[in-house]
Amino acid sequence: MSVREEHRAALRALDGDPAAVCAYLTARSGLPGPRANLELIGAFADVATEGLVLALADSPDEYLRCCGTVGLGRLVVDVPADARTELVALLSDRAAEGSWRVREAVAMALQRIGDAEPTTLGALVASWVGDQDPLVRRAAVAGICEPRLLRTPATATTALDVCAAATASIGALPSDARRDTGVRALRQALGYCWSVAVAGDPAAGLPRLAALRSSDDPDVAWIVRENEKKTRLRRLLDPPDVPSG
Structure with a gap:
């Protein structure tokens, strides 16, 4: 037992x-x-x-x-x-x-x-990521970015969409609003959740994360850097060499 x-x-x-x-x-x-x-x-x-x-x-x-x-x-x-x-x-x-x-x-x-009920979760987090409270948006991100949930294409896509929407919500804020503790908590979650979402669907996720690298927004740049430190993402960015022959 x-x-x-x-x-x-x-x-x-x-x-x-x-x-x-x-x-x-x-x-x-x-x-x-x-x-x-x-x-x-x-x-x-x-x-x-x-x-x-x-x-x-x-x-x-x-x-x-x-x-x-x-x-x-x-x-x-x-x-x-x-x-x-x-x-x-x-x-x-x-x-x-x-x-x-x-x-x-x-x-x-x-x-x-x-x-x-993956479909119920997908609908719920899609709604929450548009909430005015950054902590509710954070819950949407943290809730769906769980490896065991990302085994179906629909849920993996939703995880990427939620990460993208939450990241954009930070990028749309003026600098003084970003000091809010809820916004900082959301940023912290995005600092690892992108790597989980990308690992769920690398073919779709890697280009979406790569597109963020060109951003001159300091918080978006921080989110990208933090995710690129994660082992699960490093394995995708730098796969081991396969011996020939």
Whole structure:
């Protein structure tokens, strides 16, 4: 039995008792510390009741809020399409939070949606990348730029389109607006997400990234440089020599 499976079994044994579940999560959160317990977050999102997911998504405790936020991704795919509006709006709210851990939980929730319904994720991130809040745009980028999701041509294309739109959104900003913490977080995400998107479809992605090299925008230039440092992209830019004969 894996660690995640052990957590799922333990959480099921608590029979949805909110106080007991919260105590279990808090005791094993890994916080305070350098790394939160992501396996436990995933286990909670797998088995928690809808009511508990929604309650924890609004918890003042950061770790519990992460648990609930990831669980929202499961709820989105568990309900009919016409009943998802409020859940998606809550995810968008969490994407704009000050807590970076909660923002990462949003990306994990989006990836759950993508695992189950790639088309739904594609439509969602295409909408979010046009949002006025740069942190929501960041969530769109971070959510879809996950290697396991980019195995279909449609999703790989969407990832490239989202990266391009988010990069253009930074390029359109005046210099003073770029000091905003949300814009900086978006730029940071683009500093690695382009490499993930390009690796998902190198034939289409390499020319799109190459086109950005001619930009004289300092933030766009930084994004390109950061991605070109990534091993996954260096392998594509400088493939190993193949011996002849």
